[in-house]
Amino acid sequence: LRCLRKHLHAPGAFDLAVYCLTTSKNTNIQKEAIKLLAHLRDERAVEPLITAYGQVGVILSVEVIRALGSIGSHEAVPRLLEVLNQKRSENRIAAIKALGQIRDPRAVPPLIQYLLEPKSEIQRYATIALGDIGDTAAGPALINLLYNSTSVVRIEAIRALVKLEYNQAIPVLRQLRDDRSRAVRDEVEKSLELLSVT
Secondary structure, eight states: OTGGGGOTTSTTHHHHHHHHHHHOOOHHHHHHHHHHHHHHTOGGGHHHHHHHHTTSOHHHHHHHHHHHHHHTOGGGHHHHHHHTTSSOHHHHHHHHHHHHHHTOGGGHHHHHHHTTOSOHHHHHHHHHHHHHHTOGGGHHHHHHHTTOSOHHHHHHHHHHHHHTTOGGGHHHHHHGGGOSOHHHHHHHHHHHHHHHHO
16 A cells, blocks of 8 residues: 555555555555645545545544545535534644635634634634634634744644735734734734735
């Protein structure tokens, strides 16, 4: 299977990967099958991957989520939204990233809720995903993040607002020219240039 990743267009690569994923009990074989399906980016893999999610172990479940993100099919969105409600933060973060890759507007409301998450790491990934999705409905929530106590989160909020071309953020961004973090101040200057152009 690992060798097949160098020959993605080989006949039978997809079928072999699905067969190995659905029939093998060997974790290493399952992992290679998941990675191969992620590289193939074939939407037919979404259903077997979703089925496998509940059957593979905890560690491989993250690999399944990553594969769904790589494939980028909107079919995976309902399952990924369910994963957001799970306790394991590694799975939730992987689902947030995958939703950002897929860019489906259905993910925007739950991701906005994740901006209120106490863990800054989850806030950060939700912010990046909202920027990647590009729906301006996230604009007001992202502006609120500009007041976040963590500079990394503030920086990602600025970048996301630029991706959204959300000009309503300009007045607040101007206030951040005096932010205590130099990295934030630098990001503000770049963002103001970019938003003034759009």
